[in-house]
Amino acid sequence: MIVLFMSSAVILSFKEEKSTFNYTALPKDSVASIAAFKQVYTVLMSARCMNCHPSGDIPLQGDDNHLHTMFPKRGVDGKGVYAMKCANCHQPTNTPGLHTPPGNPNWHLPPADMKMVFQGRTPRQLAKQIIDPKQNGHKDMQKLIAHADDGLVLSAWKPGEGRKLPPMSHAAFKKAWLTWLKTGAYAPAK
Amino acid sequence: MIAITINGKQREVAADPDMPLLWVIRDLLGLTGTKFGCGVAQCGACTVHLNGEAVRSCVTKVSRAAGQQVTTIEGLSKLNDHALQIAWAELDVPQCGYCQSGQLMSAAVLLRENPNPTDQDIDDAMSGNICRCGTYPRIRLAIHKAAELQREGAKS
Numbered sequence: 504m505i506v507l508f509m510s511s512a513v514i515l516s517f518k519e520e521k522s523t524f525n526y527t528a529l530p531k532d533s534v535a536s537i538a539a540f541k542q543v544y545t546v547l548m549s550a551r552c553m554n555c556h557p558s559g560d561i562p563l564q565g566d567d568n569h570l571h572t573m574f575p576k577r578g579v580d581g582k583g584v585y586a587m588k589c590a591n592c593h594q595p596t597n598t599p600g601l602h603t604p605p606g607n608p609n610w611h612l613p614p615a616d617m618k619m620v621f622q623g624r625t626p627r628q629l630a631k632q633i634i635d636p637k638q639n640g641h642k643d644m645q646k647l648i649a650h651a652d653d654g655l656v657l658s659a660w661k662p663g664e665g666r667k668l669p670p671m672s673h674a675a676f677k678k679a680w681l682t683w684l685k686t687g688a689y690a691p692a693k
Numbered sequence: 694m695i696a697i698t699i700n701g702k703q704r705e706v707a708a709d710p711d712m713p714l715l716w717v718i719r720d721l722l723g724l725t726g727t728k729f730g731c732g733v734a735q736c737g738a739c740t741v742h743l744n745g746e747a748v749r750s751c752v753t754k755v756s757r758a759a760g761q762q763v764t765t766i767e768g769l770s771k772l773n774d775h776a777l778q779i780a781w782a783e784l785d786v787p788q789c790g791y792c793q794s795g796q797l798m799s800a801a802v803l804l805r806e807n808p809n810p811t812d813q814d815i816d817d818a819m820s821g822n823i824c825r826c827g828t829y830p831r832i833r834l835a836i837h838k839a840a841e842l843q844r845e846g847a848k849s
Contacts, residue, residue, distance in 0.1 A: 591746055591821075598752045
């Protein structure tokens, strides 16, 4: 019984929401789902994703995830504060040259009331967080699936000169992301 | 030709759309109060207002400013009497002065959005403006002073 209880607690099922979600679910497969999430995790914890999902209110910078120079703050809406708003330096496109601000029209951190922290999260913690609408920016399954093609997510693969790419292609990431979600969105045990 | 409104005046400039706004301001329009520091948005010396926000003009393409409102230090006030300018002069803030127009433009955004900033608010707003002379203590004092002047002005 204990084993059953524990394993059911590990499973993150979308059973209740299923009627409202319009997506093609694959047969539930915890092994495939967890294997896919482990791939997803390597991308989410890479500098290109994690640097804007910090545990504090200052974004991270560089392939070594150091605190962003100048210590810009998240602000209420995630777009910075006062004279230190993201878009003051981050342009709609990458600025040419080494050590220049990367760009995107929608450059921002998660907002203060929904910080969506990646930094320091274990695979299990992050998987659970990502599928919890109270922690993921109110995203349902459809929105999570669509998020793989979000403009800011895609910009991780066009990071500007001198920045390391995520550990796999966007196509490979998207495949793993969809596999994880569609086979049951299971969380690894740790 | 690219049209921009700079310090309230409509101007047209013959510039490549990728030209940094800073080049346009200094070289094409002759407004040299805005300074070139690092060229990579690291120091804040080139800060100007684009639709009221403190952008770094060295990395901002002029195409982003097309049809928009740009304010430089020359346009911060008509008579050099912005509360910050008065406080800056009163407290003798600058040393070499090179970074100060950027400092003032950043501080102006802070005071507009927060008329009574704490030391922490000032640090949060001004941490992107570097002063190699180290005038930070006077900058902080002057921002407090300007906030006071602004509040008194609002009362009278």
